[in-house]
Amino acid sequence: MSDSPHDAAILAAWLRNAAPWEAAVREQRIESRRLVTDHAIVAAVKEAAPRYVLDLGCGEGWLARALAAEGIAVTGVDAVPALVEAARQQGDGPFHVVAYEQLAAGVPGGPFDTVVCNFALLGEQSVEQVFAALPGLLVAGGRFIVQTLHPLVACGEAPYRDGWREGSWSGIDGDFVDAPPWYFRTLESWVVLFVRYGLALEALCEPVHPATQRPASVILVSKCRRDS
Template structure:
């Protein structure tokens, strides 16, 4: 699968399955989320005592609402209008329709103590471009929190970065074609963060209580000293060129 095909199929699949996904989340159909991963990402974000959060790939806004209940203001962004509309209907934060290309282009003029990506980094080049745009979004001392599928869960095939077919298994009924996703090894993730000007500060492996195996992996990465300010300055300068 070519990179361009994979990236396009991801967006197409999420546009087509937005309503089914919103129902699955609202009805609590996904066992691992109920047992482990939802609370794991909430705990990871709140551990930083953030005054503000940007939720990238916010979906129907459940995480924003959970953080709002703890007194944390959240800006949620997502590329799928139907999911953003569902988030706005339930409230709990500010929600905008923005693609990862938009974020990579620097259109979001905001900073937060935490930028969180909860199971929302599925692509290859699109994710690399997004990660590179994160340092200017971080307030001083801020951190990127990424929760994603643990590489141990995807044991089929070679342990190497590359495209794989996705699945809606475990999400309930009503889904169509699944989105593909770009598998990264642990080393692949660390390399992607480093290339983006981010330094890994912590790695958390939430354990599934029934299987005893990691249900996910959570990366916490901060901007390298000066990277966020330098990139923000460059973006500001480029925005005022004539």
């Protein structure tokens, strides 16, 4: 586990809230996902034309199932056993319990031509662990696709600089408790993170919410610079 108490608090909160989260996703209670971001990440992955995808932080497996329906082979991993079990019950693909600090040892079925993280990069040190593990998870020239909160919108009234923020389950119906903290990164910091770990950005997309006309998320598509 990460040495950071904030990163540890993220995992602890998801362990406690696995059941209400699975229900919220299954019943499509999250408006931004239903209207914008679910379709956006599926489209971004399909655009990369992958054959073997690692859904990193797969949760209850909705994205893996959506991609499998498009004929794409998907392996899902998550650190929360209850969510992995829900994914196994709803889908036929392989799902494994793997924490981010374990990724450096590899994932069954890898390496992959595409790794996707859909709203699954919430920490500080734990996110660095994901990026550091990518060379062992991706084939040469493989793609890493991330969808995350759009920094401009997620910043709110707080100063626009990197740092830990309090979490909230606001806007999601369910018996949630103890929202996890999350580490805010500016758009510049996200780009620097990709470059520092040898990833070449190929695209940056900003899916817009049809009601608010503001970005619902940001999607960063990158390519591993290794040629062999």
